[in-house]
Amino acid sequence: MARIAVVDDEESLRETLTYALEKEGHSVTSFEDGEKAWLAFKEEKPDLMILDIMMPRMDGLELCRKIRQEDEQIPLIFLSSRDEEFDRILGLEIGGDDYLCKPFSLRELCTRVKVLLRREQKGRQYFFSPTRPSSSQDRNQDQNLEICSSSYRAWWKGSVLPLSISEFRILKDLTEAPGTVRTRDQLILAAFPLDNYVSDRSIDSHIKRLRKKILQVDKEFDRIEAVYGLGYRYREGF
Known part of the structure; x- marks a missing residue:
């Protein structure tokens, strides 16, 4: 079981992602904006984060920059619309590991989460070895x-x-x-x-x-x- 943070200002999407990830056995905490997610991150780091790009108060790109200053390893998945190509590219430039274009398949999201978590789990074993x-x-x-x-x-x-x-x-x-x-x-x-x-x-x-x-x-x-x-x-x- 992994601790996953879902950060998106769309309540229905947060609920859908939370349900799908919890069904996979993960523990999920959701946030409606980047500022709340950042404050929570400073208190306790999750194992993986899913970030929407367009959010109030602090968007996903700014949140990614702050996280990468603290942690280079935590997997980050961006969510974006297909017409936000520049933001998707920028997200990868500043440290995102992957992204999904809305609308997306929940099965694909869960698969990408699984791949990133497996890579990170095995990688940290060797990193600290x-x-x-x-x-x-x-x-x-x-x-x-x-x-x-x-x-x-x-x-x-x-x-x-x-x-x-x-x-x-x-x-x-x-x-x-x-x-x-x-x-x-x-x-x-x-x-x-x-x-x-x-x-x-x-x-x-x-x-x-x-x-x-x-x-x-x-x-x-x-x-x-x-x-x-x-x-x-x-x-x-x-």
């Missing part, structure tokens, strides 16, 4: 990089990288074929396999965040290269 996993690691050609698909975790020169699920998928896709250019469309498919409404601009933002997180571990990291007009590649020559 003094040793890294060995049997479940993926093979790659860069000896500095270790990737574990079962936990959605990566290590650079022995230091864990606090990646979101989308960032992890992009890094894994790039490193599976070093030296090969991956187009933005290919990276979108790798990062968001269940979503057809992602702009290629969001990939640029994810690459920027991915580089930044690795640079925090190694200031000389320069493996991910932009290929003008095409996409990105993971540089060979290890």
